[in-house]
Amino acid sequence: DQQVKQNSPSLSVQEGRISILNCDYTNSMFDYFLWYKKYPAEGPTFLISISSIKDKNEDGRFTVFLNKSAKHLSLHIVPSQPGDSAVYFCAAARGNTPLVFGKGTRLSVIA
Amino acid sequence: KAGVTQTPRYLIKTRGQQVTLSCSPISGHRSVSWYQQTPGQGLQFLFEYFSETQRNKGNFPGRFSGRQFSNSRSEMNVSTLELGDSALYLCASSTFPGTDNYEQYFGPGTRLTVT
Numbered sequence: 001d002q003q004v005k006q007n008s009p010s011l012s013v014q015e016g017r018i019s020i021l022n023c024d025y026t027n028s029m030f031d032y033f034l035w036y037k038k039y040p041a042e043g044p045t046f047l048i049s050i051s052s053i054k055d056k057n058e059d060g061r062f063t064v065f066l067n068k069s070a071k072h073l074s075l076h077i078v079p080s081q082p083g084d085s086a087v088y089f090c091a092a093a094r095g096n097t098p099l100v101f102g103k104g105t106r107l108s109v110i111a
Numbered sequence: 112k113a114g115v116t117q118t119p120r121y122l123i124k125t126r127g128q129q130v131t132l133s134c135s136p137i138s139g140h141r142s143v144s145w146y147q148q149t150p151g152q153g154l155q156f157l158f159e160y161f162s163e164t165q166r167n168k169g170n171f172p173g174r175f176s177g178r179q180f181s182n183s184r185s186e187m188n189v190s191t192l193e194l195g196d197s198a199l200y201l202c203a204s205s206t207f208p209g210t211d212n213y214e215q216y217f218g219p220g221t222r223l224t225v226t
Contacts, residue, residue: 032213043201043217044154051213089154091215098144098156098167099215 003027004092006102015111019077023090023102028071030092034099035064035075037086044089048075080109113138115204115218123224129190132221136183136204140216142166143185145177148199148220157200160185192225199223 005024013019023033031052036044050057050064050073057064063076077084087106091099116135124130136143144167145157156169160179177187183204189196199222205215 034213034215036217041199041222043148043199043203043220046214046216049213093213096161096166098159098169101154103153 002103004090004100004102006088006090006105008105009103010106010108012108012110013080015082015109016079019075019080019084019107019109021075021077021088021090021105021107023073023075025071025073025092027092027094027100028068029094030100031095032093033064033066033073034091034093035062036089036091037084038089038104039086047088077107080107082109082111085109115202115216117200117202117218117221119221120219121222121224123226124192125226126192126194128192129188130192130223131186131188132200132202132223134185134187134202134204134218136185136202137216140204140206141183142205143179143183144203144205144215145185145187146201146203146217147171148201149197154201157187189223194225197223197225 003026034049035047038044048059048062066073087104089104091101093099118133142161144159147155159167163179174190179185199220201220202218203215
């Protein structure tokens with residue numbers, strides 16, 4: 001039972017354009033949603049999070065949007081840079097229970 | 112503010128041995144979680160400690176154990192090592208859920224190789 005789904009395994013975007021990474025979830029009880037960036041053989045790097053009481057949170061080039069009725073969230077990266085090329089994971093948490101991770105989307109930013 | 116630190120960064124052990132990994136969370140973070148990362152299985156949750164108590168546990172055998180000290184530092188131990196335990200072990204520390212911004216930060220990991 002995959003509670004957090006990232007349906008696009010990969011995404012290619014040109015440098016300077018917007019990258020939009022999507023994530024769907026099934027458990028309406030999730031309280032928090034987090035996005036991570038990961039390079040091979042390294043631990044995930046925390047990017048941004050959002051509480052379920054909000055619908056938008058932004059931090060620099062990163063903005064996360066939450067649509068609770070659709071059980072959908074997205075991460076926007078503007079402008080995209082070659083250094084953004086990595087695997088991006090969304091994760092969700094309910095209360096004190098462990099984070100549930102999606103399987104990731106590989107973003108390639110082409111110069 | 113210092114990030115999550117893990118020691119050692121690399122370790123080579125032989126089957127049957129035991130190993131202890133250490134994690135120092137971000138100052139002020141009281142929750143520490145441990146994960147195992149392998150190419151085939153991805154990121155798998157081992158356990159989480161909060162205020163020296165194991166609060167959550169993943170689906171791993173009893174050979175995997177952990178503890179947390181009063182200063183929030185945590186250790187995990189793997190006894191009777193098997194070849195399949197070769198992996199990157201990640202520690203993560205987090206703010207207390209319930210605040211506006213729940214954030215969980217990962218350390219660089221300990222690369223364990225079992226031969």
